[in-house]
Amino acid sequence: MTADADLIHFEDLEPGTTFSLGPMPVDKAEVIAFASQYDAQPMHLDEDAARHSLLGGLAASGWHTCAMLMRMMADAYIRRMAGEGAPGVDFVKWRRPVLAGDVLSGSSRVLTRRRLRSRPEIGIVNMRHQLVNQRGEVVLESENPVMVRIRAPDGDLA
């Protein structure tokens, strides 16, 4: 168990702070399993149909790519952060197909941060996320605010 003070807090997340994500291989069976449960469209389920589509191969559901991003973020920093969840997502752009057999990696970077007036022990940290495939092509861009506890709420950090 990590002591709370050792967790990543608001004070540690200066603008520009960057966490590396991945690498994560995109597993064909997982692409099909996710799609079967949540997004049963042919391009996510059927390799032959997908190969002849504009996507060029069996493609992960966009929401599956978001779930893989979440997994990479959890592994890279969220599970050792004094986080209080996220109120939402500012945007997601699915820039290119994510195909079975691809390997994803990327980064999460702190853009801006501010304290919450209504909850002085919490700050909002705006993060920018990017995933690329094994050719370095951007496949996903996203930004979202996360709520992070402040180590020293009485400090004078802006």
Place this chain on the structure above:
Amino acid sequence: MTADADLIHFEDLEPGTTFSLGPMPVDKAEVIAFASQYDAQPMHLDEDAARHSLLGGLAASGWHTCAMLMRMMADAYIRRMAGEGAPGVDFVKWRRPVLAGDVLSGSSRVLTRRRLRSRPEIGIVNMRHQLVNQRGEVVLESENPVMVRIRAPDGDLA
């Protein structure tokens, strides 16, 4: 197999057109399974920890709620739509916790639409999605653009 002309096309998606989503029960085992694979934080995994948290109970990952939204959209209209995928998501707001045992329902509504100059056979349809729980409380709001084929590309629909 549905004939292509019978699918929902751009022409059918007038602003205001609304599709009902759900109902979909939020299954505890599925909440834990999704979190174990993609978002392994205590409030999504451990019923006891979650009950004593601000969330008040075992809560689905926000990305799991998005995946459940996708499933409800696929069942309600996407699998019978002449769709060409989506370039992204304009925003997602996770308004309230989604707890194991909740039952979700909601709607997808056409906001605006426009033809693509670059691809005259395709139009962009901007959709607004909302999910509520069994008490009618809004748990998720989102908007996103979807690409839909035009039945009669030479028609003069605005």
